[in-house]
Amino acid sequence: MPTAASPPSGALEALIQAHGARPEALLQILIATQDLAGGWLPPGALEPIAQALHLPLGRVMDCASFYSFLHLRPMGRYRVLFSDNITDRMLGNQALLEALCRKLWVEPGRLSEDGLVSVDYTSCTGLGDQGPALLVNGRPIARLTHQRIHEIAERIRQQQPLDDWPAALFEVEDSIRRSDTLLQLEMRPGAALEAALPQGRDGWRQEVDRSRLRGRGGAGFATAVKWATAARSPGPARVIVCNADEGEPGTFKDRVLLSRCAHLVFEGMSLAAWAVGAQTGFLYLRGEYRYLRPHLEAVLAARRAAGLLGRSILGVRGFDFDIQIHLGAGAYVCGEESALIESLEGKRGTPRIRPPFPVTHGYLGLPTVVNNVETLAKTCLIALHGGAAFAATGTQSSTGTKLLSVSGDCAAPGIYEYPFGVRVERVLEDCGASDTQAVQVGGASGTTLAAYEFGRRIAYEDLPTAGAFMVFDASRDMFEVARNFVHFFAHESCGFCTPCRVGCALLRQGMDKLAAGHGAPVDLVEMEWLNRLLRQASHCGLGSSAPNPVMDTLQKFRPAYTQRLRHPHFEPAFDLDGALAEARQLTGRQDAAAHLPPSPEEAQP
Numbered sequence: 023m024p025t026a027a028s029p030p031s032g033a034l035e036a037l038i039q040a041h042g043a044r045p046e047a048l049l050q051i052l053i054a055t056q057d058l059a060g061g062w063l064p065p066g067a068l069e070p071i072a073q074a075l076h077l078p079l080g081r082v083m084d085c086a087s088f089y090s091f092l093h094l095r096p097m098g099r100y101r102v103l104f105s106d107n108i109t110d111r112m113l114g115n116q117a118l119l120e121a122l123c124r125k126l127w128v129e130p131g132r133l134s135e136d137g138l139v140s141v142d143y144t145s146c147t148g149l150g151d152q153g154p155a156l157l158v159n160g161r162p163i164a165r166l167t168h169q170r171i172h173e174i175a176e177r178i179r180q181q182q183p184l185d186d187w188p189a190a191l192f193e194v195e196d197s198i199r200r201s202d203t204l205l206q207l208e209m210r211p212g213a214a215l216e217a218a219l220p221q222g223r224d225g226w227r228q229e230v231d232r233s234r235l236r237g238r239g240g241a242g243f244a245t246a247v248k249w250a251t252a253a254r255s256p257g258p259a260r261v262i263v264c265n266a267d268e269g270e271p272g273t274f275k276d277r278v279l280l281s282r283c284a285h286l287v288f289e290g291m292s293l294a295a296w297a298v299g300a301q302t303g304f305l306y307l308r309g310e311y312r313y314l315r316p317h318l319e320a321v322l323a324a325r326r327a328a329g330l331l332g333r334s335i336l337g338v339r340g341f342d343f344d345i346q347i348h349l350g351a352g353a354y355v356c357g358e359e360s361a362l363i364e365s366l367e368g369k370r371g372t373p374r375i376r377p378p379f380p381v382t383h384g385y386l387g388l389p390t391v392v393n394n395v396e397t398l399a400k401t402c403l404i405a406l407h408g409g410a411a412f413a414a415t416g417t418q419s420s421t422g423t424k425l426l427s428v429s430g431d432c433a434a435p436g437i438y439e440y441p442f443g444v445r446v447e448r449v450l451e452d453c454g455a456s457d458t459q460a461v462q463v464g465g466a467s468g469t470t471l472a473a474y475e476f477g478r479r480i481a482y483e484d485l486p487t488a489g490a491f492m493v494f495d496a497s498r499d500m501f502e503v504a505r506n507f508v509h510f511f512a513h514e515s516c517g518f519c520t521p522c523r524v525g526c527a528l529l530r531q532g533m534d535k536l537a538a539g540h541g542a543p544v545d546l547v548e549m550e551w552l553n554r555l556l557r558q559a560s561h562c563g564l565g566s567s568a569p570n571p572v573m574d575t576l577q578k579f580r581p582a583y584t585q586r587l588r589h590p591h592f593e594p595a596f597d598l599d600g601a602l603a604e605a606r607q608l609t610g611r612q613d614a615a616a617h618l619p620p621s622p623e624e625a626q627p
């Protein structure tokens with residue numbers, strides 16, 4: 023295992039050259055440098071990178087400080103990150119983290135004195151079907167128990183290299199519970215391309231248009247329209263990006279597609295490239311899924327060897343296309359397509375001002391199609407069976423099937439594929455949920471449903487979703503569910519615009535204030551005002567959707583809030599009298615004058 027030191031200059035130089043010393047490779051170079059330096063970016067490594075890429079040092083620092091998986095201070099040789107989605111909380115992740123910290127004599131968020139280990143939380147790791155989970159040096163360990171924690175602590179104490187840990191410890195299951203057209207598809211690699219190429223580029227786009235395929239990332243934009251716009255846009259080259267930055271809390275279906283059906287995803291990228299005339303493809307892989315990379319690289323290598331990537335694909339002159347994998351580094355906002363493109367260009371993931379849209383001016387100013395993993399995989403079905411057959415399932419506005427990532431209070435969490443239009447109550451029945459109080463559809467930014475809404479349908483015309491489906495039974499406190507989501511948004515706000523940066527922090531403070539017993543009705547009025555501010559003034563969808571969980575639960579589970587309103591009038595969140603206790607003790611004062619005067623309601627008999 024590497025030690026926490028500056029990488030040797032020769033190794034750093036070789037690493038930079040391996041990435042072509044291109045400024046847009048900055049994020050990839052920083053990730054690789056951190057690996058080389060034992061888990062952090064020593065200051066001495068940043069200047070040579072800036073010089074080699076002809077970038078100001080400030081620009082390198084800006085990128086390095088933006089991503090939560092990049093570290094500017096030393097981290098442990100073993101870096102343990104506990105997944106902290108609400109479903110991990112429900113499964114006891116906090117007690118497990120505390121137990122590990124106790125065993126290793128380390129405080130959460132701090133480096134152990136001997137530099138051996140650091141333990142902290144991270145946002146959802148995409149393992150909600152088998153939580154609680156953690157990442158150790160980027161490798162996942164799911165289904166945590168106290169016994170597993172004990173084993174992990176022992177192996178770290180003995181400084182056992184991760185490669186010597188039992189492979190079973192790192193096993194991640196696919197948990198497919200219900201499959202339909204996509205997950206049942208057994209396709210020979212290249213078969214979809216062989217079907218689409220004879221149609222020509224225009225004919226293939228028309229076939230996709232007939233399917234009425236819409237983006238599976240949640241927004242539901244028509245895929246054929248996006249492809250046609252890119253195909254029409256002038257440019258010396260065009261780009262296809264597969265958005266595998268699956269960061270929405272509670273979703274993990276892209277993880278399963280990438281580990282089980284990577285051929286379908288890559289073939290979908292090639293089909294998109296054929297449609298628009300693209301030469302370059304990127305799979306933007308979220309940092310939490312980095313452990314999938316060796317498998318994905320192996321699939322890409324097999325496709326190159328089979329003539330399915332590279333020059334003159336399947337012998338068609340002029341159809342040159344290849345795919346490279348670009349790693350993310352722990353930034354939820356990069357799921358937004360323009361932020362993702364900024365990240366691809368080696369910058370911090372700040373969403374761009376639009377228009378122009380990426381489809382006309384994207385990666386390095388080139389027409390760029392950004393499609394979700396599931397959307398691309400679905401195009402193989404259209405190529406093989408035709409657009410009309412695809413459109414025959416689902417609803418009028420939502421054709422085909424949808425993969426749901428089901429987690430939370432149910433007997434069988436996992437992946438469920440249904441034709442669009444399936445009712446929420448059907449999913450609950452299939453996954454073995456009982457006594458269900460609420461379902462969160464679409465992750466933290468989605469919709470909280472109360473029991474009277476379980477007849478609603480998963481479809482763009484009713485409940486659009488990227489796939490997260492979190493179940494909460496009657497024992498759960500919906501205030502705490504919303505508070506977890508609000509903390510998530512405050513942590514993930516990129517800070518570019520003030521309404522989101524400040525509004526998310528204020529919303530988090532308001533929820534914490536209620537949780538601490540300092541709430542008054544005026545605090546709910548304040549939250550409603552913040553809701554309007556965030557919706558109207560945020561630059562991107564993260565800010566405008568951040569108040570969703572609070573507003574939904576306030577409306578549908580109001581007693582969870584009102585029972586926390588302990589004061590009729592405004593009460594500061596900061597307990598000044600309590601903070602002065604130490605000073606009183608030091609001065610031996612306990613008389614009334616050494617305390618703050620009581621509030622009017624406290625003064626009442």
Ligand code: SF4
Nearest residue numbers: 516518519522562565
């Ligand atoms: Fe960044 Fe939030 Fe503004 Fe989006 S809304 S640009 S995430 S600060």
